[in-house]
Amino acid sequence: DTGVSQDPRHKITKRGQNVTFRCDPISEHNRLYWYRQTLGQGPEFLTYFQNEAQLEKSRLLSNRFSAERPKGSFSTLEIQRTEQGDSAMYLCASSPRGRDNYNEQFFGPGTRLTVL
Amino acid sequence: DQQVKQNSPSLSVQEGRISILNCDYTNSMFDYFLWYKKYPAEGPTFLISISSIKDKNEDGRFTVFLNKSAKHLSLHIVPSQPGDSAVYFCAASAGNYNQGGKLIFGQGTELSVKP
Numbered sequence: 001d002t003g004v005s006q007d008p009r010h011k012i013t014k015r016g017q018n019v020t021f022r023c024d025p026i027s028e029h030n031r032l033y034w035y036r037q038t039l040g041q042g043p044e045f046l047t048y049f050q051n052e053a054q055l056e057k058s059r060l061l062s063n064r065f066s067a068e069r070p071k072g073s074f075s076t077l078e079i080q081r082t083e084q085g086d087s088a089m090y091l092c093a094s095s096p097r098g099r100d101n102y103n104e105q106f107f108g109p110g111t112r113l114t115v116l
Numbered sequence: 117d118q119q120v121k122q123n124s125p126s127l128s129v130q131e132g133r134i135s136i137l138n139c140d141y142t143n144s145m146f147d148y149f150l151w152y153k154k155y156p157a158e159g160p161t162f163l164i165s166i167s168s169i170k171d172k173n174e175d176g177r178f179t180v181f182l183n184k185s186a187k188h189l190s191l192h193i194v195p196s197q198p199g200d201s202a203v204y205f206c207a208a209s210a211g212n213y214n215q216g217g218k219l220i221f222g223q224g225t226e227l228s229v230k231p
Contacts, residue, residue: 004159033218042120042205042221043160056218091159095217103148103209103217107159 002026004108006092012114013082020078021111025094032075033105034067035091036060043091049075082115089113119143120208122222129229135193137225139206142187146208150219151180151191154203163204164191196229203227 005024013019025032031050035043046065047057051072061067064082069075079086089112093105121140129135137151147168152160166173166180166189173180179192193200203226207219 006159031217035219040223042207042223043219045218045220048218093159103219104150104162104165105217105219106162107152109157109159112157 004092004094004106006090006108006111008111009109010112010114012116014116015084016081018078018080019082019113020076021090021092021113022074022076023092023108024074025092026096026106027073028096029094029106030072030097031095031102031105032069033093033095034075034077035093035107037089037091037110038087046077079113082113084115087113087115117142118223119146120206120220120222122204122206122225124225125223126226126228129196129227131198131229131231132195135191135196135200135227135229137191137193137204137206137227139189139191139222140187141189141208143208143210143220144187145210146220147211148209148217149180149182149189150207150209151178152205152207152221153200154205154224160205193227196227198229198231201227201229 007022034046037043049069064080067077089110091110093107095105150165151163154160182189203224206222
């Protein structure tokens with residue numbers, strides 16, 4: 001299967017701990033997005049990469065959050081000093097480089113974070 | 117400010133009938149719209165999309181209609197099947213190829229198709 005993969009699928013941590021999530025996009029896709037989804041809401045945009053460049057960050061992304069995509073392939077999202085309000089599903093998506101379909105984002109299964 | 121709204125949290129339809137899911141948006145800069153389907157514990161799955169230069173796009177049982185003057189789009193599923201039961205999200209994006217294409221999502225509508 002060559003879809004978007006995310007690791008881990010579930011993470012339980014204590015308040016104040018740091019966590020890191022990984023996303024592997026579809027290999028030929030150059031754009032990679034991170035979203036966060038809480039119960040009863042749609043996904044909310046966090047940040048976006050084109051190749052290795054981080055081109056946009058949401059105001060939702062506080063200074064405790066950092067994302068990287070060092071070689072333009074996989075990406076990591078780190079949350080430092082986690083808070084209970086960080087509990088959510090973290091979704092990664094990638095989209096193709098074509099001008100006709102670059103808006104069509106393909107999502108991974110998500111990482112469910114629970115902060116105790 | 118909720119730029120994309122799905123005002124019906126849930127919809128129940130009989131198998132074989134039509135399901136109509138609605139979505140409204142406020143930002144006139146949106147020029148591309150998508151529908152996603154989501155099962156529990158999975159990421160959203162892309163279903164169908166439409167550019168603002170069109171008013172209809174069809175793919176098998178799924179048709180999306182766009183009414184730009186009303187800032188409204190709808191997804192029609194005909195005929196509905198029990199396997200269509202899921203949460204459906206409407207999403208929109210603005211900007212050209214060089215501006216990224218981040219998606220703004222609605223809150224979702226949970227569709228239940230009863231046998």
